[in-house]
Amino acid sequence: MDRYSLLSMTLCLLVCHVCPSSLEETYTLTPNVLVLRVNLSLKTQNLVPLLCGEAYEGMEVRWMKNGAWLSQVPRENMVEVLVEERKGGNFTCHNAAGEYLNHTLVLVQEGDNMNTILEHSDEYIHCWANNYSGMFRCSWKRHATRKTATVFLLSVERGARAQVCSMDGDGVSCMDNASCAFTEESQPISLTLHMLSHHKLEHYSKVFFLRDIVRPDQVPLTQAENQQDVFDWDYPSTWDTPRSFFPLLFQVKVVRYVSSCDATDHFLARDPLTNGPWSQLAQIQVKTKKMKQAKPHHH
Numbered sequence: 001m002d003r004y005s006l007l008s009m010t011l012c013l014l015v016c017h018v019c020p021s022s023l024e025e026t027y028t029l030t031p032n033v034l035v036l037r038v039n040l041s042l043k044t045q046n047l048v049p050l051l052c053g054e055a056y057e058g059m060e061v062r063w064m065k066n067g068a069w070l071s072q073v074p075r076e077n078m079v080e081v082l083v084e085e086r087k088g089g090n091f092t093c094h095n096a097a098g099e100y101l102n103h104t105l106v107l108v109q110e111g112d113n114m115n116t117i118l119e120h121s122d123e124y125i126h127c128w129a130n131n132y133s134g135m136f137r138c139s140w141k142r143h144a145t146r147k148t149a150t151v152f153l154l155s156v157e158r159g160a161r162a163q164v165c166s167m168d169g170d171g172v173s174c175m176d177n178a179s180c181a182f183t184e185e186s187q188p189i190s191l192t193l194h195m196l197s198h199h200k201l202e203h204y205s206k207v208f209f210l211r212d213i214v215r216p217d218q219v220p221l222t223q224a225e226n227q228q229d230v231f232d233w234d235y236p237s238t239w240d241t242p243r244s245f246f247p248l249l250f251q252v253k254v255v256r257y258v259s260s261c262d263a264t265d266h267f268l269a270r271d272p273l274t275n276g277p278w279s280q281l282a283q284i285q286v287k288t289k290k291m292k293q294a295k296p297h298h299h
Contacts (some may be wrong), residue, residue, distance in 0.1 A: 005016045012262050025037050025038070025046065025049060025116070028200075029107070029153065029194070030153065032102075032103055032104055032105060033104075033105045033107065034048065034104055034105070034106050034107070035106075035107050035108075035109050035201055036048055036083055036088065036106060036107070036108050036109070037109050037110075037111045038083075038085070038086070038108055038109070038110070038111060039110070039112075040086060040108075040111075040114070040200075042083065043084075043085060044084070044085055045082060045083070045084050045085075046082070046083050047080040047081070047082060047083075047104060048080065048081055048082075048083050049078060049080050050078070050079055050080070050081055050091055050093075050106075051077065051078050051104075052077050052093035052101055052102050053077070053093075053101065053102050054077070055226075056077045056093070056095075056101060056102075058077070059070045059076050059077060059095065059096075060075050060076075060095070060096040061075055061077050061079075061093050061094070061095065061101070061219070062075055062093070062094045062095070062096070062098065063075075063079055063081070063091060063092070063093050063094075063121070064091070064092045064093075065081070065091050066089045066090055066095065067091045070251050075096075077093075081106070082196050083106060083108065085108070086108040086198070086199060086200045087108075087197060087199065088105075088106040088107045088199030088200075089105075089106055090103060090104075090105050090106075091103065091104050091105075091106060092217070106180050106199070107152075107196065107199050107200070107201040108201065109200070109201045109202070109203070110200075110201055110202070115202045115203075115204065116143060116145075116146065116202070117142060117145060117146045117149045117195040117197050117202045118140050118141065118142060118144060118146075118195065118202075118204060119140075119141045119142070122235070123206070124140060124204050124206075125138055125139070125140050125191060125193065125204060125205075125206040126138065126139055127138070127139075127191070127206060127208055127213045128213050128214075128215050128277070129210055129213055129214045129215070130214070130215060130216060130217045130236070130239075131178070131181070131214065131216075131238055131239055131240045132181035132210060132214060132240050132246070133179070133181060133240070134175055134176035134177065134178075134179030134181075134210070134212075135173070135174070135175050135176075136173075136174055136189075136210060136213060137171060137173045137174070138156075138171060138172050138174075138191055138198070138206070139170055139171035139172075140168060140170050140171070141170060142195075144192055146197050148197065149195050149196060149197040150195070150196050150197075151167065151193065151195060151196075152194045152195060152196035152201065153192075153193075153194040154167065154172060154191075154192070154193050154194070155190075155191070155192045156174050156189065156190070156191045156192075157189070157190050158176060158178070158187050158189045158190070159187040160192070161178065163175070163189065164176075164177060164183075165175055170286065172191075175272070176210070179210065181240055181246075182245070185209045185210060185211060188207050188208055188209050189207070189208055189209070189210070190205070190206075190207050191205065191206045191207075191208075192205050193205070209234075211274055211276065212274075212276060213276065213277075214274075214276045214277075215276060215277040215278070215279060216235075216236050216238075216239055216248060216278075216279040217236035217238045217239070217279060217280075218236065218279055218280045218281070218282050219233050219234070219235070219236060219250070219279060219282045219296050220233060220234050220236070220237075220282065221233045221282040221283070227269075233250065233282070235248060236279070238291075242297070247273075253281070
């Protein structure tokens with residue numbers, strides 16, 4: 001191989017470090033929001049095509065990134081902008097007089113969706129309901145190093161029907177108006193969450209049936225009057241009626257006064273007909289003994 005051939009190969013390798021983004025690397029998340037998939041474990045540079053608008057074809061169009069004029073791109077309707085690693089931004093286009101015409105927000109997403117914004121214990125998103133009325137709540141927790149991250153986009157749907165939801169803090173409360181406690185669910189609920197940290201976008205999702213997340217509220221536990229060893233418990237007030245159709249299975253836990261309430265012997269309650277979670281433990285103290293009530297489980 002002569003030195004001229006070697007030089008040609010070297011030039012080719014250098015040029016290929018900055019390549020136009022293919023259609024497989026970018027997608028439109030919402031109008032005016034373009035997401036670029038990259039491998040953030042590598043130092044990447046991508047040329048991303050942007051269009052100010054079909055109505056501005058043939059006009060002189062000036063471009064800005066995050067409020068600063070871009071001098072390295074032509075003053076045209078369609079341009080290619082350089083995105084290095086996760087350095088996305090808000091690209092705005094203006095006419096020759098500097099007046100705003102349109103914008104495109106370019107976000108960066110890890111190609112294999114390596115999520116670092118939310119904490120993960122057994123799952124990123126935890127959902128629960130205290131009965132079958134259709135009301136439920138989902139929550140998440142941001143990682144300690146990502147406290148400034150924000151919810152960019154959230155959708156909660158059952159099939160093609162959007163759920164009625166309201167966000168508060170790191171969570172969302174929803175009401176499935178079409179839900180019926182007496183019928184079997186045929187379609188699951190799908191929650192899709194996009195979190196944004198600077199210009200890095202992360203995608204989280206959870207699919208579930210209400211029957212799998214229903215967890216009865218804490219069971220009321222009382223000591224019978226003038227009877228030290230007699231105790232009463234009942235269904236939570238928030239549980240569905242009639243109780244004959246929605247029975248609960250109760251399990252008792254008695255703990256020695258020297259033992260923790262987390263001891264392995266249980267006093268619990270749950271629904272005997274599903275695999276849903278137990279309720280929280282209820283606790284009552286009798287002199288030096290503690291009695292703890294286990295989880296009621298939905299039916």
